[in-house]
Amino acid sequence: MLRVLIVDDQKTMRMIVRGLLKKIGITDVSEAESAAQVLKLLREPNAGQFHLIISDLHMADGSGIDLCNQIRLDKGLRALRIPILLLTGESDSMLLDVARQVGVAKVLKKPVSIAELKAAIQAVVLPDALMTSGLVGG
Numbered sequence: 001m002l003r004v005l006i007v008d009d010q011k012t013m014r015m016i017v018r019g020l021l022k023k024i025g026i027t028d029v030s031e032a033e034s035a036a037q038v039l040k041l042l043r044e045p046n047a048g049q050f051h052l053i054i055s056d057l058h059m060a061d062g063s064g065i066d067l068c069n070q071i072r073l074d075k076g077l078r079a080l081r082i083p084i085l086l087l088t089g090e091s092d093s094m095l096l097d098v099a100r101q102v103g104v105a106k107v108l109k110k111p112v113s114i115a116e117l118k119a120a121i122q123a124v125v126l127p128d129a130l131m132t133s134g135l136v137g138g
Contacts, residue, residue, distance in 0.1 A: 002125065003028045007038050007055040007067065008087075017054055017087070024118045034059060035067040042077050050082050051125050057088035057099075064088075065095075069102040083124040087112060 004026055008014045014031045021029055030050075032038045038053070055064035064086045071077045071084070083105035090096065096107050105124040108116060 001028045002026050002051050002121075003030070003049050005030050005032060005038065005041065005050050005053045005082075007032045007035070007053060007059070007064070009033050009056070009059040009061070013056060013087075020112070020114055020117050023114050024121075026121075034061045035070065036061055038067060039070060039074075039077070042071065042080065042082075050080070052121060053082055053084045055084055055086055057086055057090055057095075065099050065102055065104070068099070068104050072103040085117075085120055085124065 004021060006014050006017045006021075006029060008017070008031075011033070014033070018029050018031070021027070030041070032041060038055075042050070055067055057064045059067075064084070068084050068086070071080075071082075084103065086099050086104045086107045087110055088096075088107060089110045091109075099107055106120045108120055
């Protein structure tokens with residue numbers, strides 16, 4: 001089963017993303033409201049079980065770009081190889097380029113549709129995780 005971590009400092013946005021994931025059949029979802037909370041979760045023994053992180057760009061304790069950069073610079077966390085989708089309302093192409101440079105797998109514009117989210121997940125998550133999640137072929 002595909003295990004996803006949603007990161008957003010706004011509870012309403014976490015609920016919206018959780019709802020979208022549920023509509024495409026992903027129900028094993030954890031939430032974090034800050035980058036610090038994510039880093040703590042990822043350092044726990046079962047962190048390797050996350051197949052995907054979906055993060056907001058702007059959060060109270062930093063950005064999704066900062067979070068991705070922290071993960072990619074930490075040898076232990078980088079070894080987990082968890083793809084990160086970044087959700088944003090931003091249209092600044094330079095900011096989006098920086099996001100990709102620090103390792104964000106895909107940037108999605110808000111509001112994101114179910115089809116866009118599903119396609120992005122299929123594009124970035126390892127094939128074996130997709131097979132067990134039922135997200136392939138449909």
